[in-house]
Amino acid sequence: MKTDALFYRLFQELPACYFEAIGAGADGVEHRKLIELIEIVVSGHFPRMGRKELERMLQIKDFRETKVYQEALEEGIEQGREQTREEIALRLLKKKHPAQEVAELSGLSLRQVQSLRKKSGIQSKPQGSTS
Secondary structure, eight states: OHHHHHHHHHHHHHHHHHHHHHHHOOOOHHHHHHHHHHHHHHHHHOTTSOHHHHHHHHTOSOGGGSHHHHHHHHHHHHHHHHHHHHHHHHHHHHTTOOHHHHHHHHOOOHHHHHHHHHHHTOOOOOTTOOO
8 A cells, every 4th residue: 555655655754853853852843743743643643552552652751732633632621512412402302492492501502402412302382381
């Protein structure tokens, strides 16, 4: 596969550039961008490697300090928040709260609430019904 060959060739030449960059000790923006780019490429090409393995390979103290890790962490946190909002909305829908109210209380948009209701098969409260 051409992509694998490209990554293999890149990785053959990458360590020298990476270690030269981290060894240079420069604090410039371009220097940090180069290091981040290398870390992104390496972590993206080796998705099955654990954090400790990547730290050893890249000779960094803590992979959790890399931009790649921080961005992935933020995405995970946001996905968790979205899942929580959906769980709250589902509970409210099951208790027959109006979609507009569910949207306001859960932080989801009205369109998201309506989609969630449809996807979950929860029936809305009939118009004019009192409970």
